[in-house]
Amino acid sequence: xxxxxxxxxxxxxxxxxxxxxxxxxxxxxxxxxxxxxxxxxxxxxxxxxxxxxxxxxxxxxxxxxxxxxxxxxxxxxxxxxxxxxxxxxxxxxxxxxxxxxxxxxxxxxxxxxxxxxxxxxxxxxxxxxxxxxxxxxxxxxxxxxxxxxxxxxxxxxxxxxxxxxxx
Amino acid sequence: xxxxxxxxxxxxxxxxxxxxxxxxxxxxxxxxxxxxxxxxxxxxxxxxxxxxxxxxxxxxxxxxxxxxxxxxxxxxxxxxxxxxxxxxxxxxxxxxxxxxxxxxxxxxxxxxxxxxxxxxxxxxxxxxxxxxxxxxxxxxxxxxxxxxxxxxxxxxxxxxxxxxxxxxxxxxxxxxxxxxxxxxxxxxxxxxxxxxxxxxxxxxxxxxxxxxxxxxxxxxxxxxxxxxxxxxxxxxxxxxxxxxxxx
Numbered sequence: 001x002x003x004x005x006x007x008x009x010x011x012x013x014x015x016x017x018x019x020x021x022x023x024x025x026x027x028x029x030x031x032x033x034x035x036x037x038x039x040x041x042x043x044x045x046x047x048x049x050x051x052x053x054x055x056x057x058x059x060x061x062x063x064x065x066x067x068x069x070x071x072x073x074x075x076x077x078x079x080x081x082x083x084x085x086x087x088x089x090x091x092x093x094x095x096x097x098x099x100x101x102x103x104x105x106x107x108x109x110x111x112x113x114x115x116x117x118x119x120x121x122x123x124x125x126x127x128x129x130x131x132x133x134x135x136x137x138x139x140x141x142x143x144x145x146x147x148x149x150x151x152x153x154x155x156x157x158x159x160x161x162x163x164x165x166x167x
Numbered sequence: 168x169x170x171x172x173x174x175x176x177x178x179x180x181x182x183x184x185x186x187x188x189x190x191x192x193x194x195x196x197x198x199x200x201x202x203x204x205x206x207x208x209x210x211x212x213x214x215x216x217x218x219x220x221x222x223x224x225x226x227x228x229x230x231x232x233x234x235x236x237x238x239x240x241x242x243x244x245x246x247x248x249x250x251x252x253x254x255x256x257x258x259x260x261x262x263x264x265x266x267x268x269x270x271x272x273x274x275x276x277x278x279x280x281x282x283x284x285x286x287x288x289x290x291x292x293x294x295x296x297x298x299x300x301x302x303x304x305x306x307x308x309x310x311x312x313x314x315x316x317x318x319x320x321x322x323x324x325x326x327x328x329x330x331x332x333x334x335x336x337x338x339x340x341x342x343x344x345x346x347x348x349x350x351x352x353x354x355x356x357x358x359x360x361x362x363x364x365x366x367x368x369x370x371x372x373x374x375x376x377x378x379x380x381x382x383x384x385x386x387x388x389x390x391x392x393x394x395x396x397x398x399x400x401x402x403x404x405x406x407x408x409x410x411x412x413x414x
Contacts, residue, residue: 093414095405099397104395108401108402109401116409117414133392133400134400134401134404135404137414138413142412144407144411144413146403146404146407147404160373164372
């Protein structure tokens with residue numbers, strides 16, 4: 001089992017967001033479906049050849065380390081099942097930001113989250129332009145609002161009477 | 168001749184007796200007339216008693232009776248005068264009637280007339296008094312009845328006024344209580360609506376201020392903040408979350 005975990009973790013490190021995880025899961029699902037067809041080997045190879053380059057490399061490395069040949073459909077089925085379960089178990093940090101995450105934002109946040117919570121941690125980005133800047137963080141039922149909107153609101157509430165007196 | 172004198176003397180003795188007889192008959196007739204008048208008067212009195220309820224009519228009846236009595240008295244006097252005149256004429260035409268006999272007859276006649284006149288006057292007076300008493304009795308009874316009715320009416324009116332005043336007071340107090348209750352309810356409702364309205368308006372103002380300032384901040388800060396600064400702010404937020412124990 002440790003051997004499986006050792007091969008899965010590098011894969012998980014490459015997945016930064018829930019969106020990326022979803023795309024990866026979709027590719028794994030295609031492979032799994034191919035393995036249950038009449039000619040599983042041929043179908044698997046056909047699907048495998050059409051996967052993303054990074055996915056192909058990661059899976060090939062894993063199969064190599066585990067000594068699972070591409071013709072070993074049962075071994076591949078087992079590995080894919082374990083991988084899917086591990087993907088589902090990835091810890092997810094919800095990060096609400098004011099603009100769509102750019103690559104720079106993605107890398108910066110993902111790097112921090114993985115450093116803090118582990119390589120298997122994911123980020124679920126949502127966009128709310130009213131936040132202006134900063135982010136609203138929630139993780140395992142805990143919540144922290146570090147948006148510019150919240151800071152502005154706090155400032156307004158603190159100075160509410162002064163503002164109302166001007167109206 | 169002596170027979171003639173005897174005859175005249177006989178006539179002189181007979182005539183006064185005859186005249187007296189005529190007068191007596193006349194007076195008897197007069198008494199009958201007065202009795203009839205008295206009965207009629209009594210009947211009128213009886214009718215008057217039956218009409219006690221009408222005081223106004225009694226006054227007219229009184230006048231009517233007075234007129235009847237006055238007329239009866241005048242008629243009696245007229246009859247008596249006529250009888251006296253006729254008797255004098257008879258006496259005057261009796262040539263052979265002795266002066267002494269004529270004087271005696273006149274005095275007697277005058278005495279009878281006077282007595283009859285007094286009797287008539289007395290009767291009229293008594294009838295008048297009886298009528299006055301009857302009228303007074305009726306009037307007193309009317310007055311008592313009217314006083315009783317007036318007292319009853321007064322008592323009934325006072326009772327009605329008391330009842331009306333009581334009902335009015337009760338209804339007024341009830342209306343006051345209802346109005347007070349309504350006003351209190353209205354005031355409470357208005358106060359609540361006012362507080363709610365104020366709260367809503369304050370919330371709207373808060374929301375509006377936040378929205379406006381948010382828009383302004385977005386239009387100014389959002390555009391002025393670079394992608395790198397955004398990234399730094401997000402990482403800063405994560406760091407703060409970590410420091411707060413969220414991560």
